Amino acid sequence: MDNFAKRLLQLREHKGISNQVIADLLNVQIRVVQRYIKGETTPPLEKAVILADYFNVSLDYLVGRSNDPTRH
Structure with missing residues (x-):
């Protein structure tokens, strides 16, 4: 599982939401969301930004470039 997939799964579970909630968002x-979580594909940039905003984390954290989830 790649960094993005791992982080997305962790954030989803921490927030207690389903894949359907992310799909609707x-x-x-x-x-498509299931493929993101399995690491089979990654979202386009505009979708990644929506996810980062929704989970209130930085894009760097979401893609595994940082272990600090806070936004700077």
Whole structure:
């Protein structure tokens, strides 16, 4: 599992939401989110920004470039 997939799964579980909630947020089908979480694909930048905003973390944290989730 790549860094993005791992972080997305952790954030989703920490927030206690389903894949469907993320799919609705991103306006994609649930199977797309499942592929993100399995590490089969990554979202385009505009979707990653939406996720970072939703989870209130930096993009660097979301993609594994930083272990500090806070936004700077």
